[in-house]
Amino acid sequence: MKKFRFFSALLAVLLVLSLVVVGCAPKEEPKGDTAKDEKVTLRFAHWRGEDRDAFNEIAKKFTAENPNITIEQDISNSQQYQTKIQAEVRAQGGPDIFTAMPGAVFAGLLTTQVFYELNGEDFISRVPDQLLLPGQDGDKQYAIPYQLVFNIPVFNKAILEEIGYTEDKLPKDWAGFLEMAEKIKAKGITPIIFDSEIGPGQFINPMLMNNMPEDDTLSKVETGETKLTDEWFVKTLEQFKELNDKGYFQKDVLGTKKAGAAALFAQGKGALLAQGSYMMATNKEANPDLKQGLYAPITVPADKMKYEGIHTATFMIGLNKNSKNLEAAKKFMEFLFRPEIAADYAKATGQMLTIKDVKYESEELAAQTTWLDKKTLFQPRYTLKITEVSKATLDAVTDVIGGMSPEDAAQKAQAEVERALKNK
Numbered sequence: 001m002k003k004f005r006f007f008s009a010l011l012a013v014l015l016v017l018s019l020v021v022v023g024c025a026p027k028e029e030p031k032g033d034t035a036k037d038e039k040v041t042l043r044f045a046h047w048r049g050e051d052r053d054a055f056n057e058i059a060k061k062f063t064a065e066n067p068n069i070t071i072e073q074d075i076s077n078s079q080q081y082q083t084k085i086q087a088e089v090r091a092q093g094g095p096d097i098f099t100a101m102p103g104a105v106f107a108g109l110l111t112t113q114v115f116y117e118l119n120g121e122d123f124i125s126r127v128p129d130q131l132l133l134p135g136q137d138g139d140k141q142y143a144i145p146y147q148l149v150f151n152i153p154v155f156n157k158a159i160l161e162e163i164g165y166t167e168d169k170l171p172k173d174w175a176g177f178l179e180m181a182e183k184i185k186a187k188g189i190t191p192i193i194f195d196s197e198i199g200p201g202q203f204i205n206p207m208l209m210n211n212m213p214e215d216d217t218l219s220k221v222e223t224g225e226t227k228l229t230d231e232w233f234v235k236t237l238e239q240f241k242e243l244n245d246k247g248y249f250q251k252d253v254l255g256t257k258k259a260g261a262a263a264l265f266a267q268g269k270g271a272l273l274a275q276g277s278y279m280m281a282t283n284k285e286a287n288p289d290l291k292q293g294l295y296a297p298i299t300v301p302a303d304k305m306k307y308e309g310i311h312t313a314t315f316m317i318g319l320n321k322n323s324k325n326l327e328a329a330k331k332f333m334e335f336l337f338r339p340e341i342a343a344d345y346a347k348a349t350g351q352m353l354t355i356k357d358v359k360y361e362s363e364e365l366a367a368q369t370t371w372l373d374k375k376t377l378f379q380p381r382y383t384l385k386i387t388e389v390s391k392a393t394l395d396a397v398t399d400v401i402g403g404m405s406p407e408d409a410a411q412k413a414q415a416e417v418e419r420a421l422k423n424k
Contacts (some may be wrong), residue, residue: 040068040328042070042072044096044332045084046315051118059333066328092176094114094322096319096329098320100213102319103379107386110137116142116317117142118141123144123338125335128356132313139386144316145354146337146354149312150311151202153206153274154283154292155293156268156272156290160271172302172305173305174301185247189268191271192249193249193250193269196257198258198276199275200394202275204236205380208380209380218383219384221417237406253401262282263276284350284362294371295365307375308375309371311353312379352365386424
């Protein structure tokens with residue numbers, strides 16, 4: 001009995017001690033969401049250095065709402081960016097959030113399988129369905145265009161009004177356009193400021209839009225259904241040659257870069273800048289007195305005109321599916337696509353956006369909104385998915401301006417296309 005009472009007492013003491021130890025142990029806290037509880041730095045890669053300050057301000061607002069998440073911009077110029085992003089994502093690395101151009105660049109990134117599929121994300125509904133198309137592959141949404149751009153020349157209203165051309169009386173055919181260009185030249189002003197850096201890729205679109213037999217004629221070059229030696233493309237090159245031969249471009253046109261062309265235009269030395277609506281804010285900053293509009297040359301008789309201009313839904317934003325901070329990246333992407341945040345971006349950069357219900361304040365954006373009601377074609381060059389094919393079309397333009405005949409330039413370009421298709 002004594003042994004039994006001893007062991008019973010011993011067990012009781014041990015039980016009490018175990019309860020004390022358990023009671024002193026710290027309570028296990030429930031595990032929270034990584035994106036909510038941990039400090040995260042998101043890398044946002046893009047090519048628009050001119051937007052650095054705008055995105056910095058947006059990032060500050062985002063971090064104020066999400067104190068654990070900070071945004072770090074990684075900016076390269078457009079050409080360096082394409083090479084850099086391809087290399088990084090192929091190595092299974094890269095930024096958490098990144099941008100892509102429509103067409104061949106987007107198609108190239110798709111092959112790396114880097115994009116996080118966005119189907120089902122609520123913020124997709126903030127963009128009209130037709131403007132989502134450039135970021136889709138089949139029924140999957142991999143990137144969402146942020147900017148709505150009109151890839152047609154910007155014009156100086158004062159210069160054109162001085163020779164009798166108000167915005168509602170701009171030429172609607174090729175003969176009328178050439179007549180206007182001659183009047184501008186007679187005033188000692190360059191009719192069209194054209195640069196060799198991005199000019200061919202921009203100006204070829206409005207030059208093609210009415211020359212192509214069908215809307216998808218250029219893209220059919222990649223299937224062999226059409227050729228760059230066909231009449232529609234050769235005619236476009238002939239018109240480029242005509243503009244150059246008549247002195248409607250500035251001197252040393254192929255030696256002029258994007259920034260140099262913009263500077264000439266802002267100084268009033270050219271009537272049209274053959275770039276696009278994205279330059280209007282930059283031009284205004286360089287010359288606050290500048291009044292601008294948008295206008296595309298019509299390369300056919302007025303009764304043959306199908307389109308007044310070109311539009312592109314671009315600066316497409318996507319998420320890296322290999323990101324360790326995917327939930328935080330989703331939060332930042334949702335933030336960017338809020339109408340009020342998009343309005344901040346538009347005000348700071350002068351860019352029109354794809355997002356519904358954005359309120360625009362600037363005179364330049366007001367000028368662009370009128371184009372929402374015009375008949376425009378999605379940029380033909382961005383329907384090309386093979387980089388070498390896209391490059392061949394642009395090389396043909398610079399070859400012609402450099403002195404090659406349109407026929408020879410077209411044959412050279414078609415040979416490049418056929419090599420690309422053979423090596424595909």
